[in-house]
Amino acid sequence: MSAPSRILLCDDQELIRMGLRMVIDSQPDLTVVGEAADGQTVLERSAELRPDLVLMDIRMPGVDGLAATRRLCAGPAAPKVLVVTTFDLDEYAYGALRAGASGFLVKDALGEEILVTVRAVLRGDVMMAPSVIRRLVERFVLPESSAVHTDRLGLVTDREREVLTLVARGLSNREIAGRLHLGETTVKTHLGRILAKLDLRDRVHAVIFAYESGLVRVGA
Template identity: 65%
Template sequence: MGARVLICDDQELMRVGLRMVVDSQPDLMVVGEAADGPAAVALAAQLRPDVVMLDVRMPGLDGVAATARIRAMVPAARVVVITTFDLDEYAFAALRAGASGFVLKDAPAAELLVAIRGVLRGAAMVAPSVAGRLVDRYVTGTADPPADERCAALTDREREVLGLIARGLNNAEIAARLFLGETTVKTHINRILTKLRLRDRVSAVVFAYETGLARPGAGP
């Protein structure tokens, strides 16, 4: 049996298209569809899917609130938010609410499948360019950032790695930049997530900008 996917979008045509893409894969299967926020939450609680494809602009209950409720009720479910615009004001809030991925509605089918399989592996599926634009728009990074005692637990090297994660570098790029092995980089990242009590790279990016460990507009 393949990974179970719940599709939530108020546009029937979008739901049909997503179903066709997902059901065409032998390792994935659509277990339900929802056309509004309350139905998305109810079906997620009932069906316990592995992945929820969730439009951030849903009637009845927006995607941000729906993401938070789904994650609270079904912690193992991975939420991939989908939207028409790469600077949708709801998208960043949905990531903060617990979503693990972010894709555009006009993304190629292959990209959607990469996102689904990525979150199933525990990865954060947000393209660096999209993450950077979201951060630049919604996190000012200019005023005094809020203090967070968790920052004190990080070593200088871990702060450096976190800053590079926030700028969109992958493990291989971080390893090359810091002259480290990829295994060492993975170890640093795991320690960062553990110390900061964060779930994945997306939440690490948000944390880095919100606490001032990274700044919008900083170069890679």
């Protein structure tokens, strides 16, 4: 049996940390290796403990979760980061996704939802509904942001651009395969190349890029 995945909790509310620890430590495949109450401490504890996943609060004193996420995700052997937030439509949560987080979890989520989300992110999936990403983008992407990324679209082929467009519209790999008359494995290959060419971390960041580059228009 493989060793349990290592989780580091970061929240300035002790009760939140206690609740998350109880849920996570009840599972044989997961273990909480440490806690932090602010961004600076989570950076130090992450370097010390080398967790697989950090559950990251955003609004904390001192170094907030947004800055901590940016620094964690930019470092070598970065852990995955799952944002824990009070509201799904949160400017700070959106900023954390852009900084490298792989999704977010609302603080009042039920225990089973927490476990499903944590395991999915550990597998490399992104736990965020496309509809939520779209609402975040519509609220927080500025109209002029497209100029920043438009030139990078030239790095992808026409087929890859089609795939990226459909990803941004919320289609699964299977649905994209059906729409473009491709094999699902081929779609996965295209998506992998898109992420590599555009230096994107995962599907969430591909969706954000598609909107910010103007490939997909807000409200379209």
